[in-house]
Amino acid sequence: xxxxxxxxxxxxxxxxxxxxxxxxxxxxxxxxxxxxxxxxxxxxxxxxxxxxxxxxxxxxxxxxxxxxxxxxxxxxxxxxxxxxxxxxxxxxx
Numbered sequence: 001x002x003x004x005x006x007x008x009x010x011x012x013x014x015x016x017x018x019x020x021x022x023x024x025x026x027x028x029x030x031x032x033x034x035x036x037x038x039x040x041x042x043x044x045x046x047x048x049x050x051x052x053x054x055x056x057x058x059x060x061x062x063x064x065x066x067x068x069x070x071x072x073x074x075x076x077x078x079x080x081x082x083x084x085x086x087x088x089x090x091x092x093x
Contacts, residue, residue: 010043012036017048020056030063034088038072041092051084060086
């Protein structure tokens with residue numbers, strides 16, 4: 001697989017650079033990393049859509065706003081220091 005994903009102490013990372021123009025694979029990769037975060041009770045997921053034109057970032061944010069996805073996480077943070085990075089935070093009880 002061309003997408004890169006790594007696990008570090010309760011934090012997952014998804015870099016979308018390699019599949020930026022493959023719509024269906026983007027949604028699949030996003031769903032997989034969110035499912036993995038839920039399964040492993042990760043504290044957060046770092047998603048890297050890259051800077052580019054901003055279209056991929058918008059697509060990621062739209063994906064995260066879907067009702068069934070939004071129910072799985074606590075909040076989304078857009079990195080103020082790096083336009084090409086989004087954090088999805090989870091809260092586990």
